[in-house]
Amino acid sequence: MTNIRKPIIVATVRPQFNDFDDMENINELIKCGIYSFRFNISKFNDINQLSKYLDYLQSVRKHFGDQITITIDTPFPGKKPRLYFDKEYIHIDNNEEILLNSSKRSIKAGEIYIHIEKIGCKLEEGQKAYYSDGEGEFIVQKILDNEKVVLKSLNSFVLYSNKSLYFGYIDYNYSISQEIVNKILNLEPDNVAFSFIDNYNMILKIKESFKNDCINYISKIETATSVKNLRSILCESDIMIGRGDLFHSIDYCNLYNIQRRIANMAHESNSKLYIATGIMSSLLNTNSIPQLCWGD
Secondary structure, X not given: OOOOOOOOOEEEEOOOOOHHHHHHHHHHHHHOOOOEEEEEOOOOOOHHHHHHHHHHHHHHHXXXXXXXXEEEEEEEEEEOOEEEOOOOEEEEOOOOEEEEEOXXXXXXXXXXXXXXXXXXXXXOOOOEEEEOOOOEEEEEEEEOOOOXXXXXXXXXXXXXXXXXXXXXXXXXXXXXXXXXXHHHHHOOOOEEEEEOOOOHHHHHHHHHHHOOOOOEEEEEEOOHHHHHOHHHHHOOOEEEEOHHHHOOOOOHHHHHHHHHHHHHHHHHOOOOEEEOOOHHHHHHHOOOOOHHHOOO
């Protein structure tokens, strides 16, 4: 008889500095029987802002203690480029053009800042780029210079600030601030998740930075390469399937089968498997995946 593990719901808490709002939300979720929480720190592009948020999470840990389990989801070692502008959101029409600028020094009204160096050197005209989990699809219309590019939308959608743009580029950085490492460790998190882990050596390098055997490490499986190297990754950590990013680098009609294969391998190695579910709502709004490929 197959031993089926009981699934646990992990609730994601949006980053914010108003502890009253978060405390109230967490209390309400606890009443519903949810005791596991994920705090995503990947959306901070300012080290001081991130440091303040980690200080705030100390108050969350102090308030709830061992009543809840805490997972810190980090942008280490891989981070996606993110878009920033001076509004909460922008309505994008089909065939609308937008101007991206990767230089904060020369940003002008109406332009969208992308947190990446020299965007013009990393794209080609005619290349496609996907907003968030695929809700929006662009084509590179024109490269103006090293810092500015024009994108043309291929569908209508709502563009939110602080969301990612995927075009095959991931910014890898192993030089993690020791201050940030210490603040994460001081939280005594139950789990720490690491983004875009492609192989065994990546998770070993991360462990060298954190030097802590008391926390549980989670490797996020978000690329075809990480699926290929999954067995070795499972030797060093538990795993999380980041389906929103994974479907960009695989045959998305085969996403369900790949997910099943990952689950079987995690079960065989007696490792915990976490599945990010945000893509399920995103798929309703995407035009980049044929409906015949949908499945969950």
